[in-house]
Amino acid sequence: MTSFPLQASRVRDSALPLRRRLHALRECALDCAPYGFRASWHHLVVSARIPRRLEDDPDALVRAVEELQRVRDVVVPRAREYAELRRREKAAGVRVPRTRPPWNSWGGSGIAYCPDLEHHPTRPIAEVVRGVLDRHAAGIPSATHCLACGIERPRAERACPTCGVHPAGPAAGWYGPSAAERWWRVGRRDLEM
Ligand SMILES: [Zn+2]
Incomplete structure (x- = not known):
């Protein structure tokens, strides 16, 4: 059982301190990180416009968790369907799955892993994830x-030179010019936006 629903409810809880809600958002992004945690976090900071001073725009945290919720709305039903299929296959004696689904990885990071934390698709994550899963299901x-x-x-x-997604998934590691220094800035939400 995932902790996502509980952590997401904490992000939305305006009675909690902002630091606590940010921490809950981080937990959600660890649980649901289709680009890998660092690139997913960078995407959320930029797309939800999470400010350096959270007091300036507390609703940014809600926008960010809603984007992740939409990703889960795409992935969770398919993962359940697949689990059901595997259950039936195993019952019928098919021990090894025919295809490995891309969400079977830490935080779903095998779906669209981006090794360079600032080079990832700019569209909503849910749209990208839906595209990946559809192409995967179509056998591309x-x-x-x-x-x-x-x-x-x-x-x-x-x-990919266009969108930054690496076919090797998290095994590709993380890199890019001054990656550690840039990650430190993203962690502080210290970005030019
Ligand atoms: Zn691409």
Whole structure:
């Protein structure tokens, strides 16, 4: 059982201190991180416009958790459907799954992992995730196509030059120019927006 619903209710609870609500949002983003935690967090800070001083716009925390909720609305029903399919397959003696679903990874980070925390799709995460899962279900191979934006890959082993998603998932690690220093700034929400 995931802690997402509980943590999301804390993010929305305006009676709680803002620091506490930010911490709950972080827990939600650890639980639901389709681009990997760092790139997902960067996306949320930018898309929900989470300010350096949370007091300036407390509703930003709610906008961010709602974006993650929409991602879960896409992933959770499909994950349940898949679990049900596997249950039936196992009952019928099919031990090894035919395809491994991309959400079977830490925080769902195998769906659209972006090693460079500032190079990720700019569309809402739920839209990107829906595209990846639809292309995956249609059998499009990630070696030849980027499942996130649909383009044909120029280099199979590299992150997509268009949207930043890496086909190797979290195994690609995280990198980019001065990655650690940039992550420190994102963590403080110290961004030019
Ligand atoms: Zn792409």
